[in-house]
Amino acid sequence: MRVKITATVAVVIKEEGISMKICITSEDKTLDSKVDPRFGRCQNFIFFDTDTGKFEAQENTNAQFQGGAGIQSGQLVVSKGVKAVLTGNVGPNAHQVLSAAGVSVFTGVSGTVKEAIDGYKKGQYKAADTPTVGSKFGMPGK
Amino acid sequence: MIISIVSGKGGTGKTTVAVNLALSLKNIQILDCDVEEPNAHLFLKPRIKEEVKASIPVPEVDEAKCNYCGKCREVCAYHAIAVLSGNNGKKGSVLIFPHLCHGCGACSLLCHEGAIKEVNKEIGVVEIGEKDHLQFVDGRLNVGEAMSPPLIRQVKRYINPTRTVIIDAPPGTSCPVITAVKGSDFCVLVTEPTPFGLNDLILAVEVLRKLKIPFGVIINRCDIGDGKVESYCKQEDIPILMKIPFSREIAVSYSEGVPIVKKDGSYQDKFINLYLNICGIKNEADSSY
Numbered sequence: 001m002r003v004k005i006t007a008t009v010a011v012v013i014k015e016e017g018i019s020m021k022i023c024i025t026s027e028d029k030t031l032d033s034k035v036d037p038r039f040g041r042c043q044n045f046i047f048f049d050t051d052t053g054k055f056e057a058q059e060n061t062n063a064q065f066q067g068g069a070g071i072q073s074g075q076l077v078v079s080k081g082v083k084a085v086l087t088g089n090v091g092p093n094a095h096q097v098l099s100a101a102g103v104s105v106f107t108g109v110s111g112t113v114k115e116a117i118d119g120y121k122k123g124q125y126k127a128a129d130t131p132t133v134g135s136k137f138g139m140p141g142k
Numbered sequence: 143m144i145i146s147i148v149s150g151k152g153g154t155g156k157t158t159v160a161v162n163l164a165l166s167l168k169n170i171q172i173l174d175c176d177v178e179e180p181n182a183h184l185f186l187k188p189r190i191k192e193e194v195k196a197s198i199p200v201p202e203v204d205e206a207k208c209n210y211c212g213k214c215r216e217v218c219a220y221h222a223i224a225v226l227s228g229n230n231g232k233k234g235s236v237l238i239f240p241h242l243c244h245g246c247g248a249c250s251l252l253c254h255e256g257a258i259k260e261v262n263k264e265i266g267v268v269e270i271g272e273k274d275h276l277q278f279v280d281g282r283l284n285v286g287e288a289m290s291p292p293l294i295r296q297v298k299r300y301i302n303p304t305r306t307v308i309i310d311a312p313p314g315t316s317c318p319v320i321t322a323v324k325g326s327d328f329c330v331l332v333t334e335p336t337p338f339g340l341n342d343l344i345l346a347v348e349v350l351r352k353l354k355i356p357f358g359v360i361i362n363r364c365d366i367g368d369g370k371v372e373s374y375c376k377q378e379d380i381p382i383l384m385k386i387p388f389s390r391e392i393a394v395s396y397s398e399g400v401p402i403v404k405k406d407g408s409y410q411d412k413f414i415n416l417y418l419n420i421c422g423i424k425n426e427a428d429s430s431y
Contacts, residue, residue, distance in 0.1 A: 067242050068221020075215065075224045093239055097224045100235055 020050045022120065023077050024113045025087040029057035031114040037088025039105075040070030041138030046113055047080050050121070069138070070094030078103060084127075086116045091138070092131040107132045144307040145420060146326040148350070148357075150342025152313035154332045155362035155386065158396065160310035161185045162403045164276055166413035171305040174280035175322040176312040177266060177293045185401050188271035188278035196268050196281065198245030198292045199260035203236045207257035210234035214249035214258060223249060241288050266293045270300060277302060291321040298325075315345045320353070328424050329357040330383060330416075335367035340374060347380065356427040358420065363388035381423055384416045 025042035026033045036042035041063040048055040062072040070090075074097030077085060085098060086109045098105050106125035109116045119125060147160040157174075161182055164172040174182040201214065201223070214236070215223040222242035228234030240263055250258040266283040281297040283290050290312070298321075301307055311322040323329055329350050333343040343359070350357045359375055364385035375382050386392070395405045403409045 062221070065221050068218075068239070071224050071237070071239055071242075072221045075226075078224075078226055093242075097226070097237055100224075100237055101226045102232075 021080065021082045022048050022050060022084045022086060022117070023080065023082040024048060024109075024116050025060075025085070026057070026113050029059075031055065031112070031117070033113050035086070035088060035109050035111060035113060035116050037110065038138030039085065039087045039090045040073045040094045042073070042087065045073075045077065045080075047082060048113075048117055050117075063138075068093070070135075071097055074098050074101075084120070086120055086125065089133040089137060090128060090131055091133050091135055093135065095128070095131040143328065143421075143424070144301065144309065144326045146309040146311050146323040146329045146355075147332060148311045148319065148323055148329050148346060149313055149332045150315055150344075150346035151333065151339050154313075154334050154339060155360070156313070156332050157181050157185065157310055158362070158386075158392070158402070159330060159332050159360055160308050161401045162409060163413045163416060164308050165401055165403050166410045167306060167417055168275070169305050170275075170308060171277035171279070171302045172308045172310065173297055173301065174278075174310045175294045175297055175318075176310055177281035177283045177290050177297065178312060178318070180280040180282055182310050183269075183278070183280060184399050186273045186276065186278060187399075188273040188276070190269045190271035192270040194268045194270070194296075195264055196266045196293050196296045197262040197264045198243065198289070199247060200240045200243045200245060200263045201238055201249045201258045202261045203238065204257045204259070205234075205236065207255045208234070208236060209255055209257075210236070211254065213252055213254065217248045217252050218243075219246065219248070220244050244289060245292055265289060268293070268297050268300065277305060290318045294318060294321045298322075315342070315349045319346075319349065323350070323353065323355060326355055328420050329355050330360055330420070331357055332360045332362055333371055334363050335361055335369065335371045337368075337370070339367070340371050343371060344374070347378065356424055358383040358423055360384045360386065360416075362386045381419075383419050383423075384412065 024046045025036040026044045026046045027036045029044050042060050045058045062069045070093040074094040078101040084104045086106045090105050104127045107128040147156045149156050164170045174180040210227045212225040215225045220242050222239045224237040226235050250260050265287045268281050271278045279300045281293045312318045333339040358381040360383050366388050392402050395402050
């Protein structure tokens, strides 16, 4: 009985593992960087594969937009095929794009990117059902 | 001639100058282009003869025709569109954020599938009226609407070329201001002699120099603050057109909604002088080209 259950669990993990990519908003491009508390206007995105432990960092060129940064950052993250986003806060437009694409957003995340990934794996964060900040939250000077 | 009344900083006295100048002259049309908070009507109390709804075209996607190619998203200069292509049998979707849309039409024009049509979204109203011989137009942006330039353009469609036009512009130095002052023959920059006034005056001067519109400065509440605005103007060779004192009489009349020229006739001469001053500088600028 016990053996059977273990086998089932293993299969599930493997299936999820195929595309279990998550995205962490980051101030810099390494796993030791600090989590950027903004989503749409974060400095970098780190795409982390929880299956292989490999990651890829990408500068967020949307951060400079006067308007629509959240929407286009949402678009970018969705196009990378991620299943979850770890960040500090998410605004209304970005939240709409991410939720339309079925991407879970975990907010209130801080510390280093590595700590965020560990926390996520341990199930420490709660998915945000609604935006956590208003429009233009991440604008410089705000 | 179109004269725009501008300021970097808000609350320096644009409307006071616009309204009093309008009432001191003949054959005038005044346009309140501060559509987010129009207030010239409070002082002029015009009879509104016509209200025209203002709208912008925003895209609507026929998802039966859409192939989620993402072209519309790519060409949207205002980043107002997201295209989710869908996978694993999940249907794609196009998300449009109308409050970011400027109604430029690029998405519908460039959609290969003909899947986008434009529908009108109401953003406010243009009010056309008069007060005695003064022609009056203003725009009123709907509450919650973020996009004022399209409405400002619709207000400016009513410009009467047979009259001297005075435009009361919004404060600041961004898109709404540019939209309001574009095409003006002269700009009057209203400022106050404070560090904030000077800081924002410098920004506004940079904008007007880029737009190549001749301008001069009015220093309002000229007897408070410091002399830095004046020395800046001297240094930059910017004409000071008029100085308005920090006076209780003006403040009281303002709070009653009465233009100062209606209370104190001597102010009418001052505003006529302002106009003559503007004409002189404008002629000089024209002949120097």
